[in-house]
Amino acid sequence: MNSLELAWKIRRHGVEMTRISKGSHIASILSLADILGVLYSDILKYDVGNPKLEERDRFILSKGHAGAAVYSALAEVGFFPVDELMTHYADGSRLSGHISHKGVPGIEFSTGSLGHGLSVGVGMALAAKKDKKNHRVIVTLGDGECNEGSVWEAVLFANHFKLSNLIVIIDHNKMQSLTYCDDTIAITPMEEKWKAFGWNVIEVDGHDHNQLRTSLSINPNLLEKPTCIVAHTVKGKGISFMESDILWHYRSPQGEEYEAAVAELEEAKP
Amino acid sequence: MRDTFVRTLTDLAEKDKNVMLVTGDLGFGVLKNYWETYPEQFINAGIAEQNMTGLAAGMALEGKIVFTYSIGNFPTLRCLEQIRNDAAYHNANVKIVAVGGGFAYGALGMSHHATEDIAIMRALPDVIVLSPGDIIETEAAVKSLYEWEGTGYLRLGRGGGRAVHNGPIDFEIGKAIPILEGSRVAIFSTGEILEEANKAAIELNQLGISTGLYSFPTVKPIDAELIQRVAKEVDLIVTVEEHNILGGFGGAVAEVLAGTFGNRAHFERIGLEDRYSEIVGSQEYLRDSYGMSAYKIVNKISNLVVSGYVIHET
Numbered sequence: 001m002n003s004l005e006l007a008w009k010i011r012r013h014g015v016e017m018t019r020i021s022k023g024s025h026i027a028s029i030l031s032l033a034d035i036l037g038v039l040y041s042d043i044l045k046y047d048v049g050n051p052k053l054e055e056r057d058r059f060i061l062s063k064g065h066a067g068a069a070v071y072s073a074l075a076e077v078g079f080f081p082v083d084e085l086m087t088h089y090a091d092g093s094r095l096s097g098h099i100s101h102k103g104v105p106g107i108e109f110s111t112g113s114l115g116h117g118l119s120v121g122v123g124m125a126l127a128a129k130k131d132k133k134n135h136r137v138i139v140t141l142g143d144g145e146c147n148e149g150s151v152w153e154a155v156l157f158a159n160h161f162k163l164s165n166l167i168v169i170i171d172h173n174k175m176q177s178l179t180y181c182d183d184t185i186a187i188t189p190m191e192e193k194w195k196a197f198g199w200n201v202i203e204v205d206g207h208d209h210n211q212l213r214t215s216l217s218i219n220p221n222l223l224e225k226p227t228c229i230v231a232h233t234v235k236g237k238g239i240s241f242m243e244s245d246i247l248w249h250y251r252s253p254q255g256e257e258y259e260a261a262v263a264e265l266e267e268a269k270p
Numbered sequence: 271m272r273d274t275f276v277r278t279l280t281d282l283a284e285k286d287k288n289v290m291l292v293t294g295d296l297g298f299g300v301l302k303n304y305w306e307t308y309p310e311q312f313i314n315a316g317i318a319e320q321n322m323t324g325l326a327a328g329m330a331l332e333g334k335i336v337f338t339y340s341i342g343n344f345p346t347l348r349c350l351e352q353i354r355n356d357a358a359y360h361n362a363n364v365k366i367v368a369v370g371g372g373f374a375y376g377a378l379g380m381s382h383h384a385t386e387d388i389a390i391m392r393a394l395p396d397v398i399v400l401s402p403g404d405i406i407e408t409e410a411a412v413k414s415l416y417e418w419e420g421t422g423y424l425r426l427g428r429g430g431g432r433a434v435h436n437g438p439i440d441f442e443i444g445k446a447i448p449i450l451e452g453s454r455v456a457i458f459s460t461g462e463i464l465e466e467a468n469k470a471a472i473e474l475n476q477l478g479i480s481t482g483l484y485s486f487p488t489v490k491p492i493d494a495e496l497i498q499r500v501a502k503e504v505d506l507i508v509t510v511e512e513h514n515i516l517g518g519f520g521g522a523v524a525e526v527l528a529g530t531f532g533n534r535a536h537f538e539r540i541g542l543e544d545r546y547s548e549i550v551g552s553q554e555y556l557r558d559s560y561g562m563s564a565y566k567i568v569n570k571i572s573n574l575v576v577s578g579y580v581i582h583e584t
Contacts, residue, residue: 101360109331110359113351119321120356123328123336130310131332150352153321160316 003209004270006076007037011238013072013085015261018252021089023097027236027248028066028142031173031206035140035231038212040073045135048078051105057135058124060109062117063142063171067099070107079106115148117141118168122154125166125226136220140169144176147185152197158226159198166226167216168199171206173235179246194228206231239264271431271462272369274405275424276304278412279337283308288333289416294322294340296369300429301339319344323352323364330362335416341370342382346391346423357421358396364421366391371401371425371461372512373547373556383547383556384425388460389517391423392490398443399490401425401519403464404434407487410441418443427462428553434468434485446493450475452482455571456504456535458497460486460519463512466557469564470510470571477568479575492522501533508538508571510562515541538574540567 001009014029039059040046047053061070068088075082087093094103098112111117121139128135145151158166172190174181181187194201200223204211215229235249236242239261253261280303283289291304292313305312315322319340326336338345345366346353357364368384375382391399400415400422402408408426415422439447446458450471459467464485474481482504486493501507507527509520520539527537542560549559557563561570 110355113355115320116324116352116356119324119352120328120331122321123325123330124332125328126313126325127329127332127334150318150320150324153316153318154324157315157318157321157325 001041001076003037003041003213006041006073007033007209008265008268008270009076010036010069010072012265014068015239015253015258015265017068017072017085017088019254019258020086022252023089024250024252025065025068026251026253027242028063029069030237030239030242031233031235032066032069032140032171033238034207034209035169035171035212036069036073038209038216039138040077042213043216044138046106048106051079055133055135058108058121058137060111060117060121060137060139061099062111062139063114063145064098064111067097070099071095071104074106080104114142114145115150118151118154121166122158122163125158125163126161128165129163136165136167138167138169140171142176143170143172143174143181143187143190144184146170146187146190155194155197155199162224163226164220164223168226168228170228170230171233172230173233175235175244175246175249177249191230194230198225200225200227201230202227203230203232206233207237238268271402271405271408271426272300272429274408274431275367275412275426276300278409280304280307282413282416283311286335287311288335290329290334290336292322292326292336292338294319294338294344296340319349320352323349323366324356326364327352327356327360327362330357330364331360335363335365337365337367339367339369341368342375342384343387346384346387350390353397353421354394358394361396361420363419365415365424366422367424367426369426371427372463373553374428374462376552376556377550379550380546380548385513385542385547387425388489388511388513388519389521392518392522396420397490398422398488399425400443400487401461401489402487403459403461403485405431406433406435406439407441407447407485410439411487414441414443425461431462432465434464441487444488444491444493446496447485447487448482449485450481450483452504453480454504455479455481455506455508455575456500457481457483457508457510457567458486458523459483459510460489461512463510463557463562466562466564466567467510470567473564473568474571477572479572481571486519489519489522492526494526497523497526498530501527501530501535504535506538506571506574507535508540510567511541512557512562513541514544515539516544538570540570
């Protein structure tokens with residue numbers, strides 16, 4: 001499956017999963033769909049038959065509330081049956097709202113409380129360096145998540161220890177829980193902050209698969225610093241009435257809204 | 271205790287290259303020998319405990335046995351959620367080491383007094399809590415913690431430290447260590463306050479009150495079997511901890527006793543009475559001020575016994 005098809009599947013599953021579960025975060029899932037589509041189609045090294053493959057790339061979703069998008073990607077590439085996605089949020093399911101590794105093959109790490117994933121990725125990258133292993137560690141952060149002080153502790157550390165095998169992707173959709181990031185705790189300019197902390201910074205359109213692929217194909221051995229890909233995204237991307245509307249951080253698509261969302265997706269099917 | 275910990279860990283690091291020591295920028299003059307000898311197994315994470323603990327979990331999940339090191343409440347309370355979500359939930363081999371349990375940092379003040387850490391760490395599922403009573407227990411605790419698969423907490427006392435035990439001990443995670451036998455009173459002690467509990471037990475015996483003494487280097491899992499046995503044998507069980515009496519060691523013993531039928535023993539807790547330390551002084555001064563010096567322990571126990579409150583007629 002190519003990255004455009006996978007991204008579309010993630011969006012389609014996301015709408016269905018949040019409808020059935022009456023759950024939140026569809027806009028975050030849509031924002032992240034292209035990034036995950038490219039990662040799981042073209043970038044990450046993994047083995048669905050051996051989720052703990054030693055040489056796998058480590059992928060951590062630090063913005064754990066978009067877990068449904070990762071579950072969708074994992075199911076589509078074959079880690080577990082696609083049907084199981086619809087148990088998301090359900091009693092007895094292994095697919096919790098915020099991403100959890102317990103019993104779910106392919107999930108590297110559980111998150112849900114913001115500001116945790118980057119430090120763990122830092123530890124994994126440091127261990128890989130010490131053991132002279134060649135896999136990469138890729139951590140996806142939200143821009144709102146960058147409010148957390150622990151993120152910046154890890155940013156300082158990764159620079160100091162020259163963790164070139166560590167890549168951060170910021171899903172920079174400019175919105176967080178209650179309103180726009182810059183109306184909450186101003187984070188702009190994101191790129192300059194990471195540069196000032198010593199990171200290699202690449203800006204991309206987070207919905208342009210070619211740009212994502214190119215930026216994620218960097219050879220860590222050529223650098224002596226960690227890389228931050230600031231992916232400019234649109235919250236709710238792909239469903240016009242959800243785009244950049246804070247309502248859809250929490251709202252679940254039901255009835256006519258659900259049907260309209262599906263119609264838009266079907267129209268855009270690759 | 272601190273020095274015993276570093277010495278023991280240095281020996282382990284020599285044998286196992288996966289042993290890692292991560293400090294939150296503390297240990298001046300203490301960790302130097304370790305980092306000079308095993309620089310590849312040492313990381314200074316800076317003054318950033320959340321990141322220290324998160325990265326420790328990340329390294330542990332890649333096969334390292336990671337000891338995080340700091341003082342007072344910094345490696346526990348400051349980064350509690352990283353311990354819970356990142357280390358414990360993932361069964362990561364992270365060993366959290368705090369130097370300065372209780373009032374060890376005496377005159378530095380309340381911020382540096384660890385007096386709720388046992389209760390808080392004990393509440394985390396799959397986290398073992400070790401609080402050795404002297405340097406002999408410390409050495410055994412470090413070795414056991416190294417061998418333990420999963421997340422653990424090691425609460426240490428001061429820099430130097432003395433031995434209370436006269437010789438080798440039989441150390442096992444989850445087991446208390448008997449020091450003195452006694453028929454009327456049993457003192458249960460955890461952590462470095464053992465030195466005060468030991469003095470108190472000796473004096474009580476000299477006063478004619480037969481008093482046993484048990485050190486609990488493991489608070490979790492607690493030695494329920496021993497507690498239940500002793501509760502049938504003596505008139506009074508007293509826990510002693512350099513810690514809040516709520517939720518910590520006394521709380522753990524109380525949970526066992528409350529769940530047991532037919533106890534003979536009355537139960538009392540000695541520790542900080544649900545308050546913060548707010549006076550200035552040395553560890554000895556603070557222990558006495560807050561009622562946990564040997565002298566205060568003897569007073570409390572002898573008053574309880576003499577009052578007849580805990581003496582059984584049968």
